[in-house]
Amino acid sequence: MPQRRIIIAEPCGFCSGVRNALAMIEKKLEKTTENIYILKGLIHNNGIAAELRKSGCIFVEDVEDIPPGSQTVFGAHGVSAKVKALAAERMLHVTDATCPLVEQLQNQAAAVTPEQELVLFGHPGHPELEGVLGHAGTDKVFVVRNAAEAAELPELESPVLLVQTTLSHVEADKVRHVLKARFPNLSAPGNICRASLLRQQAVERLAPECDLFVVAGSPHSSNANRLREAAERCGTKAVLLDSPSEVTPELLKGVTKIGLSAAASTPESQIEALRKALLSC
């Protein structure tokens, strides 16, 4: 068996928003025998989604796919004001598991006045972004995916920059820097959330001394991908693995020191299963 060392980044794994969302759905499952509809996913983890399906939860992407009067959960990424209104119209029994930090971002978007422009650094298509845009207090909305797109924005009179909670803190700084240089009156009240920041910084401290960096998480998790990128920025080969079965001898060839981190939506059991697979492969 090859001598291999695994160092786990601290902190990693579940954040408070995810713990809270899971506790809310567990409580709902205990209380009802009716079908529970989860709108736009609870958190981005395939293993947890599979367990919830086994418990009888039904995942839907559109509020209109939920039968009127049904038990419903809004996931940690939040939903738009329009979706909340539609849910009320359909008399859904809603448990709102939106993370308080996402809710804060929605409130910041709602506070942007019609005269101001909202510039949102985010990934189009992500449910959090859709929810935040659905609270914007202005029609003048610009989504930028990176600093290059921020540099190409048209002239803006009174821009407000907000940031999706799970993006890269390095990229967010670049976007802020570009916009501040172009628009000295830029208001930039938000940043990525503290849980994402601390997990990225932990990867940045550890990755330079590792031969390989492994992030435990699902491919559609934004914060998992940002952790992988953080390790890559340090010049370390990095992979995102959703299951121990993805660990192969080829991946570990010549590797003696592995850094291990996990997305804010990855359970402890998945981290431990991956750690064991990395040691025994």
Ligand code: SF4
């Ligand atoms: S990653 Fe941040 S914003 Fe998202 S659920 Fe966790 S604490 Fe909330």
